[in-house]
Amino acid sequence: MAFYPNAFSAAESAEHLAGLLEEIPWEQHSFTIFGRTVPMPRRIQMYGPHGYSYSGVQHPPRVMSPRLQAIADRVKGLTGRRFNSVLANWYRDGADSMGWHTDDDYPHGGQPMVASVSFGADRRFRFRPRDAQQRQALGSFGILLTNGSVLTFEGPARAQWQHALPRTRKVIGSRVNLTFRFMCGP
Numbered sequence: 001m002a003f004y005p006n007a008f009s010a011a012e013s014a015e016h017l018a019g020l021l022e023e024i025p026w027e028q029h030s031f032t033i034f035g036r037t038v039p040m041p042r043r044i045q046m047y048g049p050h051g052y053s054y055s056g057v058q059h060p061p062r063v064m065s066p067r068l069q070a071i072a073d074r075v076k077g078l079t080g081r082r083f084n085s086v087l088a089n090w091y092r093d094g095a096d097s098m099g100w101h102t103d104d105d106y107p108h109g110g111q112p113m114v115a116s117v118s119f120g121a122d123r124r125f126r127f128r129p130r131d132a133q134q135r136q137a138l139g140s141f142g143i144l145l146t147n148g149s150v151l152t153f154e155g156p157a158r159a160q161w162q163h164a165l166p167r168t169r170k171v172i173g174s175r176v177n178l179t180f181r182f183m184c185g186p
């Protein structure tokens with residue numbers, strides 16, 4: 001796991017946040033839990049050459065915009081890895097969130113790194129072991145994902161640890177998170 005707190009300057013981050021909010025055709029989806037259908041507590045959009053089924057939603061292939069491609073190129077410069085897909089998440093305020101999950105449900109062709117880019121409000125990102133016994137022993141830990149930062153994870157952190165972005169009562173503004181991956185066809 002690696003964290004790059006200032007991968008993008010404050011000016012670049014402000015420009016990307018405004019541009020992404022305006023340019024991405026954000027979708028509101030819902031999911032069913034214990035027989036109840038509830039709105040997903042964030043807006044999302046998926047880009048990449050292969051379709052992706054995520055949280056019960058089938059996303060068709062979609063070409064990355066020039067802005068997303070430029071951000072992917074910056075991340076490639078930092079990490080030395082290339083990425084062809086990105087899930088964009090828009091958390092409108094502290095009430096928007098993402099539940100516990102792992103990012104190991106797609107074919108990556110031996111390129112398992114996930115690079116998570118954050119623009120906007122700071123949010124606490126939490127990790128915990130997937131295995132319940134290990135979870136009791138180790139608990140969870142958090143890392144503050146700040147404006148303009150990049151967090152990368154692969155190996156055990158990707159498949160054996162779950163992660164989540166809990167809601168917060170703090171009064172905060174919008175945040176856009178981009179998780180870049182390399183995805184292959186099925």
Ligand SMILES: O=C(O)CCC(=O)C(=O)O
Binds near residue numbers: 087125145163164179
């Ligand atoms: O917004 C975040 O930082 C979390 C995103 C995430 O967990 C995901 O896209 O799988």
